[in-house]
Amino acid sequence: MAIPVSVNVPLTNETIDATHKNHIVPDQEFLLQGSVLDTSLGVVIDRLRGLCDNADIPPETFHDHEVVYVLKDFNAPSNPGPAAQGDILRVRHAVDHPELPYQLRYVGYPEIGNHPALLRNCLDVPVSNNVCEFLQELGAKLDHEFVAKGSIMKKGRIKVTVFKMYKIGPGMSKDNLEPMTMSHLVELSVLTSKTDMAVADDLRVLADQLKPLVQLERMDYRRLGPP
Template identity: 40%
Template sequence: MSAVRSQHIEYFLQGSVEDSSLGSLRHRLKGLCEPCTASHNKFADHEIVYVLKPYQGATAVTLRARCSLDAPGMPWQLRYVGEADQFSEKSKNVMTRTCVEVMTSDNLTTFLEELGFGFESEYIAKGYYFKKGDIRVTISKIHRVSTRGDTEHPEAISSSYLVEASVISSVQQNSVGDELKAFTDNLKPVVLLEKVDHRKIYSSGNK
């Protein structure tokens, strides 16, 4: 399995919009971001989550294998996304997390399973992306995969789109977060992008 690795710090903010606001958000982003045709900024990604179960006292390791359904010939992507530190982020405008991305060959899933990683879940994200300099905005509708590996019959899990604005940097610098926050303020009131406490989401989902 060939791979090229990069480790960075990701600055990000998240929010959501209903289907009825999608057109307004896309129109606003087209005015703010770099020009692109409608066909060139669409995406459909299949993401599979793998977990390496920990030994006693150890922490589980979660990795994400992603491939494009629009461009099957593109390399697979292996991603590790660290958890944001909720306490140290309180004084910042945005959240940060470690992000490791590895471009691999198409035998990635087999390789992970041979290493001992177990399949946990999978989903398909369909939507649009926009760029403004180093800022990337994705608008994704998450789809459930009812039968493992069946990407032909996805089912949308809600009537809303996940919206995420992010910047990836090789070094930590507050100016990056300030720039991202200033940009996302331009998207109000169509969508409010903010820091999200993922611990609360996880806790509510496990009640």
């Protein structure tokens, strides 16, 4: 079996020049999350289109399949805590665009601190489509999987995603999925580095402009277990 081949980690346009000069990779992510009922989705999308860039263009849509693995370090101490639970590795690919590379994402545990948004280590790497077999060979265990369908918008460096999560069960196809809830997840996120922390304030400003339609908070859903 071939090892997945990765390419350069994608960078935002604003950080490419600084990255090349200083050899810094934006491996930190600020994140705010909330939810909106399906019945109010249209109002939230209209508000976001007015706040985000390119308001005259319909939002880009996506339909992704995500598989989540846990890779444990068996040499780690047996004491309870994040280290004992293992590292979370997420593999995502676009269902409607099989020609695109798979995405392997590592997401760290939230950092402690008084930040305007949740702050965690995050690294995205395009890989080959045999990445799941590769992770299993490393000893990673399948934790859960789901399908996400929704829209993506941009506000400067901030990425805005509004999507619904679906269960995957026996006999289900990409056109016949069972929704997990009667709501959509709303996420505001931005990739940065430890030298550029002010962008979290921009994230908070955008979140405040969405009130009272949706309440975006610092949440770590991994504490709740798999969906």
